[in-house]
Amino acid sequence: PKGVPLQLKSGFRAALSSETSLASRIAFWAYLAMLVGTGVALALAPIEHETADQIRQAEEQKAALKKQNQAIAQGNVSDPASEEEIKA
Structure with a gap:
């Protein structure tokens, strides 16, 4: 107007x-x-789907680290990992 x-x-x-x-x-x-x-x-403000993806990825990484730490604590550690395992 x-x-x-x-x-x-x-x-x-x-x-x-x-x-x-x-x-x-x-x-x-x-x-x-x-x-x-x-x-x-x-x-x-962040876009909601980006934040959800970041949270999901962080939870996956946390679960993988927890599994790895349990294996180390139990002594189930294999020989040095191959390059594919390190990248994963």
Whole structure:
């Protein structure tokens, strides 16, 4: 709409004016901070499926390390692993 830029300008002028009540100025700046903060949070938030994949991979690695540590503790460690085992 044509009047939106004018409303924004008058809103900022009123927020900076000493004639506007303190409560109105605080409410305006709090609202503005909330809008900016929400925008930043949404821009920086990780995508859900990427986070789920990372969690799944971490759990798989944890299970593999636990299995390996149990084998070492029981003395079931074989000769030095082949390159394929090391890569896995």
